[in-house]
Structure formats: structure tokens, C-alpha cells
Amino acid sequence: MIVGIKNIGQGIGKGVTTAASSVASGVGVVVENVSNIASQKKFVSPPDKKGEINELKAALSDPKIDKDPKLKKEVLQKVIAYMTMGIDTSRLFDKMILNVHTKDITQKKMVYQYLINYANTNQDLAILTINTLSRDCRDESPLVRGLALRSLSSLRLPKLVEYLLPLINEGLNDPNSYVRKTAVMSIVKLYRIAPKHIESENYVERLYSTIKDKDVQVSINSIRALNEILENEGGIKITKKMIYYLVNRVQEYNEWQLCEVLEQLLKYTPESNNEVFDMMNLLDEKLQIANSAVVMSITNVFLQFTQTMPKINHKVYTRLRDPLLLLLATAPHELAYSLLQHTKLMITREPSVFSYHFKDFYIKHNEPTYLKELKLETLTLVANEQNVKEIMEELGYYVSLGDNEVSTSCKAIQSLGAIAVSMSIATEASLTYLLDFLEMGVVHILSETFIVLKDILRKYDNDDFCSTYLPAITKHWKSIQDPKALVAFLWILGEYGEIIDSSPYILEHFIDNYTTYHHGVRIEILTAAMKLFFKRPPEMQSMLGRLFEHSIADTSHADAHDRALFYYRLLQTNVNLAREVVLTKKKIVSNFTEEESAEFRDLLFGEFNSLSVLYGKPSERFIIKGAGVLGEEEAEDEDEEEEEEEEQEQEEEEEQEETTNGTPTAHPSQNKQRLLSRGYEYVEEQGNSPTSPIVANQSPALLPNPRLIEKVEYQDCWASSDSVRQVESFKLKQRPPAQTTEQLLRANGFVTFAVRVVSEPFQFYFYGQPRGNEKSYLLIKALMGDDGSVNLELRSDAKSGGDMDNFIQLFKKSFQRYM
Template identity: 35%
Template sequence: MRCSRVRCTTLDYSCLPIPEVLPQDRSYKERSCRANTMPYLGSEDAIKDLKRALCNPHIQADRLRYRNVIHKVIRHMTQGVDVSSVFMEMVKASATVDIVQKKLVYLYMCTYAAHKPDLALLAINTLCKDCSDPNPMVRGLALRSMCNLRMPGIHEYIQQPIYNGLRDKASYVRRVAVLGCAKLNMLQGDMEVDGGIVNELYSLLRDPDPIVLVNCLRALEEILKEEDGVVINKPIAHHLLNRLADLDHWGQSEVLTFLLRYRPRTEEEIFDILNLLDSYLKSTHISVVTGATKLFLVLAKGFPHVQVDVLARLKAPLLSACTSECKEMCFAALCHVREILRSFPGHFSAHYKKFFCSYNDPHYIKNQKMDILCELVNDENVLSVLEELRVCCTDVSAQLAHTAIFAIGRIARTYSENCVKILAGLLEFKQEHITSAVIQTFRDLVWLCPQCTPSVCTALPGCEENIQDNEGKRALIWLLGMHGEHIPNAPYVLEDYADNVKAETSSLVKMELLTALVRLFLTRPAECQDTLGRLIYYSIEEETNMAVRDRGLFYYRLLSTGVNEVKKILNSPKSDPSLGVLVDQKEEPVNTWVSNFNTLVPLYDIRHWDVLTSSSGRSNLSCATDHLPTVEHTSIVTSDVTSIVDSGETPEKQQPFTLISDVAITPEAFEKKWMATDSAYRLDIAWKEGVDPGILQTSLHVMNIYTIAKSKAGAQLWKSYLYAQDTEDNLFLSEIILNTDTPCLQTNVKTNAEGEGAVQQFASLLKTAVATILALSR
């Protein structure tokens, strides 16, 4: 049969029926209802069709068709469609010998058991029966599904199957049962830890299956967390060391972490353990290498030569990780390289090209690489490193360009001549952010390296036209006041700033201008007298900021005593070269940072890490992941966010603070509530100059703190208004103002919550978000 081909012709639209036009006063809801007459994937008709198909005996008789219908139910569930109405039919479908069908049905039941607890009880008998099935895969699947049911009283049903699973002949069932012990402990809540389960898990550490061994360690760590976790004594430690070869890479890294808790008693035992660990320093997996390295460094605290040898062997794996395509692994490796450089500054100098920035590197990796390059500079590679940094100075990212310019400034303390030429050349671009960063670098450079002063003074004329930010203005004004006798147009530049002082918003710039003019007046009085008089008059008579007014009064009274008295007071040194000497800095011993090695601390820096973990009241840095907030699908739960001293409660009595995600508020309602609510809490959060405050919105959104309005990027007075709601229906309204003078985030929180506990917990979340952003942008 031949297929006829239809020719395309011109259609006469006059013969087509004209659709009825809805009246203009019809509501949007009415029009949307007409548009939704066609069924879609998640409509009620589609769910009813699935329910009828699951009840159809003809489909149930055909295993393949029956499984396809169940597949459709799971597909709807994963797409967010509510298919809880077919729960009863899915429970019936679990009574089958088809293991694939069982997996699908059990996945469905684990998802909706919390919504249908009464119906979920009907599936308990089927699950208990499957726990005794001859097929070990079915037994393990049933036991895992029972442990994942989130419903009240479920621990009464799963306790005996877990006990039976711990003694099962199949290793797969034992793996599931061991992890089920941790889930059972979590479901029991504040009940006393079952000593029988703990003893059973300790005995299973000698299980022939390596995965059971690792799961036992994880389960014991969770069950005994109130007692500082699992205890590693000499027999257990030696057993774990002998079983390392049987484990996979992740199991080896986990066991190596637990072995850090064991302290050998004799030197002979230490070296026996080090000999066993030697082969793992050659592993192809970076987590195993870093875990073995840390254990080496901890055990060899009294043998510095052993630590040096181990770090030398770590060089190749770390360099390989630094060039990994996985950006997260690359960042972690770079942070650990910086840790090593604290004790061995030239450790990676021969491989400095490995730390050159690639075009597709994210900015946080480029920042780390530039910091490392500053540590690796020597006489042989200084030109190559400076050329690499010079290219980064013109990056489209202003923040990255600032980092590169400041890196050149750090190198200039040792190689000043080459660096000053590069920095002076950057001024020719006449870009605002580049010029500001260069001027700030010049300010620090002339203070630390006075031999650079003539070159810097030569490059300064004309820079004032391209500086708009406060920090750049302050740096330029300081240079003009301190070294204005060598800059021809210095009095006239300061005069322009003085004439526009009424439009200046930063009090720090005004005070810097006063000091600079007084200093320059001492060397060039004829050109500065009139300008200084007008500025002091303005500061005393018209200025509203009391700090500026007091500074003006101070200089007025000081000048009244005579020029000689002013010179005695302001005749301070113009530089301090001792601060710029880098070669005399002490190298830190390895033991000062080894406890933080292979944890999250190097990624955040110890100062930012202390800020993140200060609210939790914990000090054990070896378990770094315990300090991070847990982000769920619909809420963020942060425990112990307020200090025990403030709350007056023990950690066990504190309730978790939860912000919900499904909250919305209109701008009109926000404004009405804001005006009607008194301020409940005020705090200042430290910020860093040059970091865009707009990125706060993304970080806070993850914590279910939403932004309703904020200023545009680059605004002189940046503001942001936030709102959030917790599970107790407490509404939190917040105003954040960026104070560029300090800089800090001035935060004002208003809430309808009673007491200070909730608002302090909300403020702690804000501090955590800000600290995380500053840690990633350093």
C-alpha cells in the first residue's frame, strides 16, 4: 500500500469557526478552569485510571502489565504528584514473588507511610513475612523497608527482625540489619541505649564481610554519640589494620578515621602500625591517601623526620587532585596544600605551574591558587608568577581582579621593583575597581617598603578621577597627605575632595581628609592653608557626625597651640619596614595543624570555622561534619543554635529550631507587620569590603529565609528586607543595612514570638549564612 503525499495549499481561514471570546470581566480563575479541561500528567483523571488499572484482575494476571502500571505510579510520585489515594492497591501489590515489583511497592510505601500510618500497618505483616523469605535479597529488602517506614510505634515491629538479621547467614541481610540498629536507636528517641545491641555490634566487627565491619563502626558511632562514639582499643585497632586490605576505598578512609582514636603505648608498636600503613600512601584514591597521611602524622608526633618524609610522599597525590576535573576535590586539595605550606614554605616550588589559573576555574579556586603562588615565589619563578597574576588583574570579575592585585602587593614586599612596574601599568586601564585596588596596594607598600615611595608617587597623579569607593578614596588621601611633598598636584586633589565634602557619605573618608590636609599643611602651608581652614570650619559648624566633628575640634585646638606643637605630635614615621620582612617569619610545626588535616577546617579557615561552630558548643574538630546544619527538602533544622549559657538549658532539653519553606507574604503585608511590630533584636555582623552583599539572598534562601526587597548592586546605602516563619507560627521580619564605614551588616529583627529564645536562634542562622559566604570568598 502506497502512502499518498499531501500537498501544502493555502488555507481559507474564513471557513474556520470563530472561537467564543470571553468577556473582559471574567476572572482569571474562570479562564484557567476552561483552559484545564484537557487532562494532564498529574490530573485526577490520570490517578483514577491508575487506580482502576491496579484493581483490574486482567492486568494483575499479566505480570509485565501489572509492573508497568506500578512504574507509572512511581513516576508520578517522583514528579511530585500526590498518589497517596492508591495506597491500599499498592499494599496488595506487595504480595508477589517478583522482586522488582516488591522494590517498587516498598519504595512507594516508605514515601507515603507517614501520610497513611493506619493503612501502612496493613503492610507490616507482609514485610515481616518477607523477612523470613528463603531469598536473602527479599529478606534484606523487607528489613530495609521496615526500617525506613516513618510512622509512630514502628520500632516495636522492627526490633525482632533486626535481631534476627544480625545473625542471618547472608551478608547482605547483616549489612542492612547493622544499619537498621542505628535507625532503631533514632526511632526510640530518649530511651536508654540497648546494651545487647551494642555488644552484638562489637562482636560483628569480626564479621568476615568487610562492609558489615564498616557498617558496624558507623552504627556504633551513631548509637554511642552521647558517650563520645565507638571505643577503639588495642585488639580492635589491630584487627581493623589487618582488615584494611579487604575494604573498598571508602571503607578504608572510614576505618583510617576511626583509627585516629587509638594511641599506641610503645614506640615499637607505633612503627609496626606505620609499616602496615605504608602501602596506603600509594593508593590511587585521594581520600585513602589523606586518611593514611593524617594517621601517619598523628602517630609520628615525636618523630619530625618521619612527618617530613610522609608529606614528601603526599606531594604527588595532592598535585594530581589539584588538577582534578572535580572542582570540589580540587578546592579541598588546594586548601590542604596551604596547610602544608605553613610548615614547609617551599614544598611545592618546583611545581608552581600546577597552580596557574585555568580559564574555566571558578573564582574560589582561582583565589586559592593565587594565594598559593604568593607562597611559592622565589628568584627563579618570580617573573612567571607575576605575569600570571598580571593577566588575572584584568579579569571580568572585580573580586578576582582585586585578589590578583593584592597578591602582587604581597609579592612586592620582596620583589618591589618588578611589582611596582606591573601595578603602575594597571593604572593605564582607568578602570574604577582596578585603580582602587592598586591605590590600596600602594598605600600598604609604601608603609612596608619605603624604597618604593618615589615610584609610587610618580604613578599617583590622575588616579583620583577613577576612584569612587570609600576604601580607595581613603588610600589615596592617606598617600597624598603622607607623601604629598613629592606629588605636585597633591594639594589640589585634596582641595577637590574638601570642596565636595558635603556630598561625601563616609565619615571615615572625612576624617582621613582632615588628617591628610593637616599633614600636608606642615610641608606645603601656602597651598593648603585656605582649604584646611574651610574644612575645619565645616567639620565644627556643619558636620552632623560627632566623630568627624570631634576630629575637627581636635585639629583646631592643636593648630591653635602653634605649628611646632603640631609637628611634634604628627611627626610620626612614614613607614615600618620591619613588618614587611617575610623571610624571618617562623615556620609552624606540623603538630600545630595536624589535628585539622583531612577535615573541613582547612576549607573554611580556622577563624571562620570557629564562627560557624561557636553556637553549637562543641570543640571536637575531628568530627567536622557534625557541626554543619542539616538541610532537608522542606525545612532546615539547626540544633543548639543558641549557647547553653543564654538559654539556661542543657543540650538534651533544647528543642530544634525549624524554619518552614511554604511561607509567602506580600510586600503590603510585610510593610504593615513591620510598622506594627517593635524591634526585638539588634546585632552587627562583620562583613568584608569588596564582597557583593547581593549573594546573601541565595545562601539565606537555602535556609528558608526569603528576601522580599533589596537594593540594587553598587548602591551607596545597601538594604535588604527578609522574612521567615518557624514551625511554631512565629514570623520573623528582618532589615539588613550594609555599613560601608566599618564594614558590617546592621541587622534589625522583629518578631511576634514570645521570649528571646526564638529570635536569638534566628539571628544565629543569619550569622551562620554570613560566615559561610565570607569563608568561601576569602
């Protein structure tokens, strides 16, 4: 479990009152008993014979067992154990509801748990339990009242709303805090099945009033409930008076309750610096709590409150450093990873605050690979003139250490390269380490070193530098096996061939074995040969001829074949022009595109203490807004799937009839498309009604699964002089999230090629393959502004160019819900 990440509902129910604690101790016997059951073969093992469920059914009807509480409890435990193992025990429903009248709190809890699980599939029988549940909601024991109200609201049956409303109202006024807490959460469950009653019963105002409840758990549950009910309005409305009330009770909260209050505090903007200091002083002592969720929440509040005060902000970083490093040193590996990701993000803004404590980021032998690699990335960020020597020694040790994983050694080499590129004073020392790595002769170390050396040469491109280090670099080329490393070495050969004496003869080896290499290596062989041809023509002329003979004849990969033809025709057309193209003067690289921009880091800081920092991208890129609550539709899944299968069969029959009658068949609609590669599911109705702007017999459908297009091929198609171009603009009511945009268009055959959402407007590049013209592509560039404006540029070949208007209509149809 990653602590410190926002997780709706995680804090609810954690800090119960004394009455709630009694519930846990009284009712928790069930959990203990079920755990004990797990160690007994007769309860854990799935039914050995077909009649096992029938035996349970008979046991539930046995008068002798009914009179013996101990035996009765064992039977119920066995039913619950099977249910939690995924075994279908729904046939016992009619017998289980007869046991709802028991006075034993443990048995009652197990029966209620069973009812909640199977109520949706046995709605008529579940209604029979209403009288008992209603009576239990008015029981003398607050434990029974709270348990009954929680169970009744969890049945999720719209038919029971009329019984549930008065019980919730009574629960909100109950003298016991446990019942009031349960009643608050029952309002949220009511909102899921009958949202219209939230307004009619004035529950929103009542929840605002229960924030002032004397019990802190009731207060926190009210905040949670309001945030869920008012989600479309931005959540609970925070006022100065409310914030002061919550903050002044900070000593009463447990850790999870405190996290919820801190989350609400982020929505408040202090009116003065003194107000900021007062709140920070009040929360400062809570940094001593050994709970990462609390520390990260306070960190988020401190950073947000002081972001407009640079001097104070720097001091805040210094104050937060020690608690974070202490947690990092003592936390479990999974939690340490989350903490380190956030710490790393903070270091990008204030590296000097952490640079003295660089040893806290040294890796340990027992740490998992993912944590080791993240620590190595962090070490490069804290390196400065004072500590860079020690850091490089440590990185060199990680590479030379034989028992490290391959990925860890490679990451250490990358870190050395990053230091060499970012700090000119460390370049010479870094190169010394890298050249030593080449002498080690270990394949993966050798390959990674060549890749890193290529980046360093791109940064420090001068004759003295190259003539000093290139001879040593080229000594070990025969040991390279990794395609990426071969590409890096060939780039060095082509770029500095005039300095390396043996460069044409080394390249000759690659030319003679051209067809044995990866296609990426083949492309680099062609480029390196062209560069060397213009630098050392006498030696390269015959070699280049042989290379063109091999590469043009080889059609196993389109990119390499096209590159060979391009170079060959370029030389045929104009040799001097070819020289300018191949040997064009390159700018010295100062910043690599792999480095994150300040704008991107600001986006992540805006979502600090969330999964965005762990994933390294804004939440809009991995969260589908409006997708509902996880598990909300589980009870209806089977019915939906059956309906979908019937509809699909009907569509196939209609399609077959149309085909038989000679009518052109429209692109089949898909009521449900599973995008397994992305890990999400999107449901969209796409009926072909007569009023739809897309008419089947005149709109060219796109293939549902077009051939994957490579970057070079996309660019070539886009720039082709034969392409037909068309532009279009329209407006949406609001811009959908990026992932929703991709899903909507994917359902109609438009596949995402690239996305950029770091700045406005959002940029999308899509492609598709028209049905009946599978050799061509439809390419689309879409600019989507935050005001809902959409600007399209479509390109295709002449054959499909006449259908551009229909493709535009198909594109617009994807956004019908936003029009």
C-alpha cells in the same frame, strides 16, 4: 560532590557483597525504568488534569491490570515518578498497600519505597503491612529479607518497635552478609525512634562483636552505627587490638571502607616510632589509588602520626607531595578546589617542599574563577629567591592578559603586592610591574594597584624609597573611581604630602567635591587634610576651613560628620595637641593583620580533611552541635508550624487584651526564630511563667531587630564618659559552642557584634536596643572560658543604666539549659 571530606553515612552501603550486588542488579531495574520514564512525557509531566490521581487509583484497582505484571509495573512506576517529582500521591496509600503481597521483586521495591515515604502521614494504614513485611523478613531469598527489613526499619513508627526488635535480632544472625549489613543499619534507625531499646537489647556490645564479621561491609557498618549511637560519648572506643585487626584487613577494603578505617585510625595513638613506621609502610602503597578521599585520609593520618617528629614529618610532606599534585592536575574543578585548599594549608608549614613545583599552581584559561584565585594565593606562598622572578613574570602576564576576569586580574595584583611585602629582594621588581599597570589605564587594574601600593608603602617607609616611586604613583589619580582605591590614594597624599609637590592642589579637588564621595572617602579626605595642614600650613589653611564648612554642615553620614567635629574641636582646644594626635609617629608594619596566625593554622590542621579547611574556620563556627540529623524532623514540620501559628495567635490575643486593660505588655516570646542571614534555624521555648526570673512588667525588653551599629559608633559608645558600667560573673555547667551562644542570645534581643574564638577565653561583643529608649545602645563584652565561667561587662547610657540588673538576668536566662 567534594570527595575527601568527612561525611557521615557516605561510605555506608558502597561496598556490598556478592549478595548485595545481586540486589543492585535485580532491584536496580527500578531505577533504570524510572529513568526511562523520565524521557516519556506521560510519566514526567505533572498531572494535566485534576483527575489524574483518581485515574491512577482506578488503575490500581483494575483486575485486568492486576493480572498483567507489565501493566502493573507501569502503573507503579508512574506513581513513584509522580512522588519523586513532589506531587502528593498520598490518596493512593490504601490501594498501594494492597500491592505489597506481590512476588515481583521490582514491584515490591517500588511499593516499599512508597510506604516509607507516606507512612508517617498514614500510620494506621501502615500498620496493616506488618504481617507482610514480617513474612518477607523470613523469606527464602536474602534479597527479599534484606529489602523487607530495611523498609520496615525505615518506616520510623514507634508503634512498630515491638515487631522490629525480633526481626533485627534474626537479621544479625542471618547467614547472608547483605541481611546482616541491613540489620546493623536498622539498629541505628531504631536508635532514632526508641533509644531505650539499644541498652535493653544489648545492641552496643553486639555491634562491637560484629566488627569482627568476616564480611568487611558488615564490619564497617558496625563502626558507623556505633559512632552514631555513641556520639555523645565520643564515638566508638578504639583499642590497640581493634586497630590491628582493622589495619591487617586493609587489602580487603574498597575505597570508602578504607576511608572509614583511616578515620578510626586517627583516634589511636601509637605507642612507639616503630609502630608508626609499620602502619605508614602498610598504608604507603594506597597513595597510588586515584581516589582523593583515600589520599587525603592517608595524608591526615601521616601528618598526625609524625607531628612530634620534625625530621620525619618533613620527609612525609615530600612523600605526599607527588600524589597530591597528580590528583590536583587531573581532578575536576570542584574537587581540585578542595585538594588545593588542603595543599595550601600544608604549604604554610613546609613551603620549601612545594617551591620547586610552583608551575603546578599556574592557572589555566578554562578554570573557574574560584580555582584561579586560590592558585594565585598559593603561588605567593611557594615564592622564594629561586623562583620569585618567574612567578612575578607569570603574575604580570595574568594582569596584562585582556581576556581574564576582573577578579582574577585584581587577585594577581594582590599576589604581586604580597610578594613585595613578604620578600624584600622582590620589592623593586614588584614595583616595576605595579607602575607598569598604572600606565595601562584600565580602571579596575588602576584601582587595585593603588590599594596594593599603599600596603607596600606601609611596609617600606623611608625617604629614598618614597621619593623614587611617589611621583610616578600620583600621575594617574584622576582615573581612580573605586572608593577603596580613592581611600588608599588619599592616605598616600596625607602620609607623604611633604614629598609630593602638588599634594595640596590635588587634595583641593577632593575638598571642593566633598559631598559627592562615598562616606569612607570623606573620612579619609578629612584625615589627609589635617595631616597636610600641619606639614604645609600656608597652602592648606584656607582649604581646611572650606572643608570644615562642608563637612560639618553635611549630616548625611554620622561617621564623617563626627570625624569633622572631632578634628574641628581638637584644633580649637589645642593646636599642638592636635598635631601630636594627627602626626603621631607610626611603627613600620612588619606583619599585616590579614595574615593568618600560627595558632589559627594549628586549629585548621587539627580538623584536616574536613570542611573547616574549605571554609577557613574551625567547625565550631559553622556547625551546631546537637542540632539533630538533617531531615529527621521533616515529617513533623507541618504539625509544628500549625501549633506555632495557633500559639502565636493566642499570644497576640493575650497581648491585645493586656494592652486594652492598660497593662504593660511584655516582649513577645518567639517559639521559633529563623535567622535567615546566617542560614540556620534555632528553636527555643521562652515562656513567661510566674517563676521566671524575668518579669514582664519590670524587665526592659530589647528590640528584636535593633539598628545596625558601625564599628566606630560601637567604640565611641563603649568609651563614652557618660556611660554606666556594670560587671557580673557566673558559671555554666559547660560552655556552649560559639554559634549556639550567638543564637541563644539573639533570641532575647542581644545581637552579635564581634567574636574571637581563636584562643581562650572566647570573647564575644554584643549589643541591643532597649525598648522605649531606641536612641541608646546596651553594649556587652562577654568572656567565656572552657570551664563554663562567664565574665560580663555591660555598658549603657544613664537612662538605661538603672536597668542593668534586669539585662543581666535576661542574659542569664538565655543559658537556662546550660545552668
